[in-house]
Amino acid sequence: MKISIVIPAYNEEKYIGKTLESAKKLDTNGWDIEILVINGGSTDKTAEVARSCGARVVDEPHKGIGFARQEGLKHATGEIVFFTDADTIVPPDWLKKHIAALTKEDCVLSFGTFRLSDGNFPYYHVTNYIQPYSIALSYRLFKAPLAPGQNIACKKDAALKIGGFDEKLELLEDADFAMRMQRIGRVVFLPDCIVISSGRRSKEGWGYFLRNLWANINFYLLRRKKFKRFPVYR
Numbered sequence: 420m421k422i423s424i425v426i427p428a429y430n431e432e433k434y435i436g437k438t439l440e441s442a443k444k445l446d447t448n449g450w451d452i453e454i455l456v457i458n459g460g461s462t463d464k465t466a467e468v469a470r471s472c473g474a475r476v477v478d479e480p481h482k483g484i485g486f487a488r489q490e491g492l493k494h495a496t497g498e499i500v501f502f503t504d505a506d507t508i509v510p511p512d513w514l515k516k517h518i519a520a521l522t523k524e525d526c527v528l529s530f531g532t533f534r535l536s537d538g539n540f541p542y543y544h545v546t547n548y549i550q551p552y553s554i555a556l557s558y559r560l561f562k563a564p565l566a567p568g569q570n571i572a573c574k575k576d577a578a579l580k581i582g583g584f585d586e587k588l589e590l591l592e593d594a595d596f597a598m599r600m601q602r603i604g605r606v607v608f609l610p611d612c613i614v615i616s617s618g619r620r621s622k623e624g625w626g627y628f629l630r631n632l633w634a635n636i637n638f639y640l641l642r643r644k645k646f647k648r649f650p651v652y653r
Contacts, residue, residue, distance in 0.1 A: 448515060501514070508614065568592065
């Protein structure tokens with residue numbers, strides 16, 4: 420089986436090395452693995468670090484997380500495509516847990532959760548102590564897959580069938596993608612599949628938290644895809 424791991428990146432030289440090192444420690448179970456870094460116009464040494472770690476770098480001057488994930492999907496050669504972020508550490512059994520779900524015929528996408536390794540109040544505390552329960556409850560009670568982009572895997576043919584990620588979205592592109600995938604097959608939540616991300620966004624304090632809260636209200640309750648612009652991180 421061929422597996423692609425897609426990592427969007429924008430000025431991530433401080434983080435991406437650790438992400439790629441964790442990817443090297445994955446239990447590959449004999450699968451053929453490729454790692455794609457979608458370099459969105461970085462002005463630092465992101466591309467150099469990625470190549471030195473053995474990743475294939477796709478240079479795209481256009482910024483935007485929805486665009487980057489979609490480019491990764493297009494360039495991936497694997498039948499199963501994993502998505503994570505350039506500031507995220509994946510556990511050794513990450514591939515195996517997702518593949519166990521995706522090898523079932525009706526499953527088209529699987530997703531886990533994430534925790535932060537550091538960060539400030541309130542983002543750190545909400546993410547680590549409240550978010551895991553909200554994701555689980557939303558999935559079990561309302562069948563709403565609140566899939567975080569740093570912990571998603573899907574069947575490529577199914578993803579292309581729905582058009583992939585919305586390239587215009589710079590936020591909640593992951594949840595939007597998972598909800599549309601649910602229309603053509605089963606989406607599976609893996610509560611014990613956890614990745615560890617940086618809490619750097621929490622440095623904005625309440626500003627980030629409130630923008631994120633309003634974006635979620637717009638997307639999930641009001642069914643709108645227009646969000647207040649966030650600072651570009653990747």
